Structures are given as structure tokens and as C-alpha cells.
Amino acid sequence: MKARIHVFYKDGVFDPQGNTVEESLKKMGFSRIKNLRIGRVIDLEIDYPSKEEAKREVTKMCEKLLANPVIESFKHEIMET
Amino acid sequence: MKTGIVTFPGSNCDDDVYDSLMRSGGFELTKLWHKDTPELSDYKLIVLPGGFSYGDYLRCGAMAARSPIMEKVIEFAKRGGLVIGICNGFQILCESGLLPGALARNLSLNFICKDIKVTVETSKTPWTQTIEARSTLNLPIAHGEGRYIISEEDYQELIKNEQVVLTYQDNPNGSTHQIAGLCNKEKNVFGLMPHPERASDLRSKDGLKIWQSLKSFLGQQS
Numbered sequence: 471m472k473a474r475i476h477v478f479y480k481d482g483v484f485d486p487q488g489n490t491v492e493e494s495l496k497k498m499g500f501s502r503i504k505n506l507r508i509g510r511v512i513d514l515e516i517d518y519p520s521k522e523e524a525k526r527e528v529t530k531m532c533e534k535l536l537a538n539p540v541i542e543s544f545k546h547e548i549m550e551t
Numbered sequence: 552m553k554t555g556i557v558t559f560p561g562s563n564c565d566d567d568v569y570d571s572l573m574r575s576g577g578f579e580l581t582k583l584w585h586k587d588t589p590e591l592s593d594y595k596l597i598v599l600p601g602g603f604s605y606g607d608y609l610r611c612g613a614m615a616a617r618s619p620i621m622e623k624v625i626e627f628a629k630r631g632g633l634v635i636g637i638c639n640g641f642q643i644l645c646e647s648g649l650l651p652g653a654l655a656r657n658l659s660l661n662f663i664c665k666d667i668k669v670t671v672e673t674s675k676t677p678w679t680q681t682i683e684a685r686s687t688l689n690l691p692i693a694h695g696e697g698r699y700i701i702s703e704e705d706y707q708e709l710i711k712n713e714q715v716v717l718t719y720q721d722n723p724n725g726s727t728h729q730i731a732g733l734c735n736k737e738k739n740v741f742g743l744m745p746h747p748e749r750a751s752d753l754r755s756k757d758g759l760k761i762w763q764s765l766k767s768f769l770g771q772q773s
Contacts, residue, residue: 479655484725486656486659486660536609538646540700540701541700
């Protein structure tokens with residue numbers, strides 16, 4: 471089994487990196503864009519007896535270390551391999 | 552006054568803090584290693600110094616906040632022990648939950664290394680009790696991720712409990728309400744982005760004022 475975790479700044483937390491990249495794209499002529507946000511993707515291989523248990527454990531990993539709940543939100547997907 | 556200075560892999564201000572406290576006098580200094588879990592009950596002060604603990608991997612301070620010694624530091628703080636986190640140490644305090652809020656990339660995206668002015672917002676803390684409220688300190692900053700973020704609701708709590716200790720006069724990193732340093736509700740845990748240990752000789756000696764305040768506070772206790 472594999473897990474893919476996405477961590478982003480929460481809505482409302484200003485992302486200066488995303489903002490700068492968005493400005494660059496606009497200067498390059500990609501004018502029909504907005505709200506560019508840069509986050510982090512974490513991939514890992516996992517070994518749990520069920521997908522449900524994997525979801526619970528990966529959620530705990532996110533809450534305890536991989537995301538900072540003060541400023542970040544996360545989502546994850548569990549993939550059978 | 553038994554003082555422990557914690558070294559994490561990537562800490563680089565631990566010796567500066569040691570030197571500054573030694574020259575200030577009155578502190579009995581011990582270096583502590585992040586993997587150890589020493590009994591801290593006879594300590595008066597624990598310092599989490601600046602640097603780039605664990606290479607700033609994941610988020611600044613995130614890994615250090617979960618290292619073995621931090622369990623002991625959290626216990627020590629919850630019993631009322633004095634803990635100061637400087638720069639990366641401040642990030643570790645936020646990541647460990649000892650202080651509210653979080654520190655994110657500077658608004659400018661630049662690493663900022665310069666002398667700045669901060670206003671001391673309150674004298675009602677162990678860290679500032681001999682410094683006049685509303686006075687200015689000249690202290691250096693050196694960080695890429697010092698933008699302090701806190702929700703408006705939690706900020707109102709900080710104000711109500713007089714937890715904001717230092718504010719920037721010229722907000723260099725875009726911190727919420729110019730916050731440069733704050734303490735917990737009980738005032739025994741203090742985190743700040745500026746480096747008092749780098750302002751203890753030559754250009755500015757204002758960092759020593761924080762150590763002097765601390766000595767005065769600990770002197771009153773013993």
C-alpha cells in the first residue's frame with residue numbers, strides 16, 4: 471500500500487512563494503490564473519491490514535508531525551499497490 | 552542558577568548563548584544533547600538556541616520539537632520552569648505547543664540578517680521585569696522563517712493576558728501584529744526571533760538586559 475499526503479497553507483494564510491510564482495506566470499502571459507498555492511507532497515509506503523486502518527494512521531501522522539494544524543491543512547490518499 | 556543549553560543537530564547559537572550567559576555572570580551552565588532525557592528538576596533555566604535544527608526539514612523546529620529531550624523540557628515548563636527559545640528555539644516552542652501560533656516564511660521570501668529595533672511591551676514577565684515597558688531594544692535578527700502567525704481570536708487572548716513581550720518597530724518579516732516575541736499565559740516560557748546573545752558586546756549590549764532581568768527574577772525566588 472502507498473500513501474500520498476498533500477500539505478498546504480490553510481486558506482487565509484498568505485503564501486508568499488505561491489504569490490511570487492503566480493506573478494511570474496502572469497508576467498509570462500498566463501493571465502487567466504489566480505490563487506496559486508504551493509504545498510508539499512509526501513509519498514510513503516505503508517503496511518496496514520486494511521485501508522481503513524491505513525487512513526486512520528496516516529491521519530494521525532499528519533496531525534502529529536507532517537502538518538502544523540495552526541497554519542496548514544492536509545489531505546491524503548491511500549493506494550493499493 | 553543551573554542553566555541547560557540544548558544542542559540539536561544543526562543548532563549553531565548554542566556556544567554564543569553559552570558565551571553570552573557566562574559573561575553576564577551568575578549562570579551555572581551545562582550543555583544538553585537532544586537525544587538525552589536528563590532529570591531537569593534542579594535546573595532554573597533551559598535555553599533552546601538558534602540554528603537550523605534537523606536542517607529545518609519538514610518545517611523549522613518540527614523535528615526538534617519531537618526529539619527525546621523535548622519531552623523533559625515540556626514537563627519542566629509545565630511545572631513552571633523557565634524556558635527561553637531564541638529564533639529556531641522559538642520555532643521549536645511553537646511546534647511543541649508550549650507557545651501558541653506558528654512561524655512561516657518571511658513575506659519578502661528573503662533571509663533577513665540585520666539589527667532591528669523592538670519595543671518591550673510589558674515589564675510583567677521574568678524576562679523583562681527590570682526593563683521599562685515601551686522602551687526600545689536594539690537586537691539582531693537572522694532568519695528566513697520568522698513571520699509569526701496567530702488567529703485574531705488567539706491574538707485577543709495574548710493581549711488579554713499580556714503575553715506579547717516584544718514587537719518590531721519596522722516589521723521586517725510580516726509578522727501578525729508585529730509580534731517579535733511572546734510568552735505563555737504563565738509567563739515562564741518565552742520565545743523570540745531576535746538574538747539577545749548576539750547583543751552582549753560590541754554593537755549593542757541590549758541582549759544583556761534580558762539576562763539581567765532573569766537574574767533579578769531568579770534572585771527574588773531563591
